[in-house]
Every structure is written in C-alpha cells, then in structure tokens.
Amino acid sequence: MARTAGSHAETTGPRVREAAQRLIARHGYAAVSMRQIAAEVGVQAGALYLYTPDKQTLLYDLMRLHMEELLATVEALPPLDDPRAALDRFARFHIGHHLDRPEAVFIAYMELRNLTPENFAAIEALRRRYEEGLAAILRDGVARGAFALPDLRLATRAIIAMLTGVTHWFRDMGPMGRDEVAACYAEMVLKTVAAP
Amino acid sequence: MARTAGSHAETTGPRVREAAQRLIARHGYAAVSMRQIAAEVGVQAGALYLYTPDKQTLLYDLMRLHMEELLATVEALPPLDDPRAALDRFARFHIGHHLDRPEAVFIAYMELRNLTPENFAAIEALRRRYEEGLAAILRDGVARGAFALPDLRLATRAIIAMLTGVTHWFRDMGPMGRDEVAACYAEMVLKTVAAP
DNA sequence: AAGGTATCTGAACGCCGGTTCAGTTCAAGC
C-alpha cells in the first residue's frame, strides 16, 4: 500500500500536531512515541517525517506556537490607563486564555527540560516577554501609588505562578464556573499588590 | 566479577534513591533509564533490583518519602493561636522546606502522571492532607475576622501555587537570599487574604 | 580457617525507540 484515499497535507499536518499535543500533554514527551502519534493520526510512523524534521522539532513547534499566540493576543489588547483595571484585566485574560488551552499550557510548563538548549532559550525568551508585560503593569502601578510590593520581579513571578496554578485543578463541571474563578483570582491578585 | 569491595546494602540502597532523585529531577522519569541510575551509583543495572522491585516503585518511594517528611515536619510545628502568625509561619516554612529539597519538589510536582493509578491516589491523598493544613489556618482566620477571601478552596490552592512557584526560579547566588525571599512571599500571602 | 550468605556481575530475553528509504498508490493538471 502507499498513498491512502483522501489524503492531503493540509489536513494531515495539523492533525499530527493535534495528536502530538494531546498525547504529550497526557503522557509526557519522553513517554510518547512517534508510532503512537502516527497511530492517533491513522498513519504509519514514517509519514510523520513529511511534517516535522524530527520529534524534538515537533515539541518545539507546539511550544513556540502556543507562546506566540499568547503574546500576540495579550499584546493586541487596548491599553488601559488605570493600573488596577489593567491588572484586573490581565488576571482575567490569563486565566481565560489558559483554561481554553489546557493541553498547550501543560506542555509549555512541563516539557521545558526536554527542549534542546537552543530551543529552550528561544521559548524562555518568549516567556520572559510575557512576564515583562505583567511587570510593566505592576511597575506603573507602584510609580503611581496604586500598588505596593516588596520586590517587582518576585511579585511578577508569584502572580503568574498563582494564576497558572488554576489549570492544574480546574475542571468544567466543577462547583465554580470559569468567570467566577477568574473573578476570585483577580480579586486576590489585586489585594496581593494593593497599596495599604 | 561479582560482589565488589566495600559493598553494603545500607550505603547502596540510599545511593540508589539519591541517584534516581538527581537524574529524574533533571531529565524526567520516562527519560531516565535504570542503566543510567546504575551507572551513577557505580553498579550494574541488575543490582538495582536488590533495592527496588521495579522502576515504578522507585519513583513512588521517592514521592512518598518526600510527602511523608513534609507532613511530619509541618504537623510537628507547635500550634499558633494568631491566624496571621500561623499563616506567616506556614509561608516561611513552605518556602524554606521546598528550597532545601529542589529535586524532590520538582519530582513531586512533575511526575504525578507517571504514577500508576493506585500510587497516584496514595500521593494525592498526602498532598490533600498538606493542603488541608493551610485550609485550616485560612478557615480559622476567616472565622475570627482576620482574613477575608472569595473562596476557601481556591485561596488555598492559589497560595500553595504561588509559594511553590519559587522553586522554579530561585537559585542561590541570586540577588536575594532565601530568608529575604521567604519574607517577601509571606508579606504578599498575608495581603492576599487580609481582611479589609 | 571454613562456611554461609549478602552483594554484585555480565549476559541474555523480548520488546520498543527514532529515523530512513525504496517502492506503491492516489489525486490533480494538462
């Protein structure tokens, strides 16, 4: 056998990435084989190499696309003058965006160590750029007296860790809805950095 | 060749666990082979099976021992009446304890999905018991008017996520010392749940 | 000194890993 009926690169390519994302999020990069990904797509393992040069690049592309989408979305938001409003929106955006993409988020936070040093550096740079967006909000808030915090860098990381933590336990069908959860987190974040 | 000079179960056993902890923390459970662990100990792969029935149990034991030590330590702390003092101490304890054991902490948070369902349930139960310790502090603080928070369970998880996040970036030799970092976090945590 | 046991080696087992490639089939353009 060879080429199968109804096969197209435009559909198979994305399906490879989707299958890889689903499997890697569930079992981890090292525990997932190219043959498993291929089986999920309904294809032999060799065919995957029409869509990725190797397994490592497949992982890297998943993480890069996720980070690029995250940055593009957050940087497209219209600026807000009030620091409190900006922080509130950031918290709600972060939670909403992450809850919409649990698999990509999981991979982005768990598979960093499986990247080659060069790929790691590239992802890390994107991550820092996102972090800097929050840091700018906090810095502005401190300068204008709305916020008070012991250390800017530390507060930035603490808030992101707190917000991202929601993806570890949130499940639809739970007692709280997404917006309700986001509102609670936004309230706590604002208190965390509020000026006395 | 066979038994090597100076070999003792009391020294090799712990060395196996230490090597496994170091390697798994660095590369991940699925990416580390029994032969790599054996090489780190200075032994052939077969010898590991004198100290663990299989690779899965080796991982499980690492996580169980870590959680048991964490629980034993936190539950041995003398009670504090003031909710604010209790929360402050919890935050500092959590950060200090976790910064002392970066490898065990990393494994405990990253390798949950590589546990068998039974082992996962056991670890999850220990984790919930730890979480409940913090929840009790918050609940008491709310009842006595010291704290105000939108949702107890959510606040508990948010605080633990925030505090544990420190292990992802903290490095000795950085600009801040451990106690300084712990103090900053404690201050932020207290503000997060403070009554208005 | 001798015997017994604890400790480890080294080789083997069967299986699965990522990756390559010659060959086969489908689909689209002329």
Next chain:
DNA sequence: GCTTGAACTGAACCGGCGTTCAGATACCTT
C-alpha cells in the same frame, strides 16, 4: 486519459529499554 508529483506504506536499521538469573566474589560468623 496520461503523466507527474505528492502522500503514504512497510520494512529495515541500530540501539536502548526494563527485567531476570546463574554464577562469582567479598564479607561476616563461628
């Protein structure tokens, strides 16, 4: 309808995987 190239198969390559076990050696007891 024919040709051409894109899409895929199936088998192979070489290496590593977790695990087992018979045999060899070191240590401890007496």
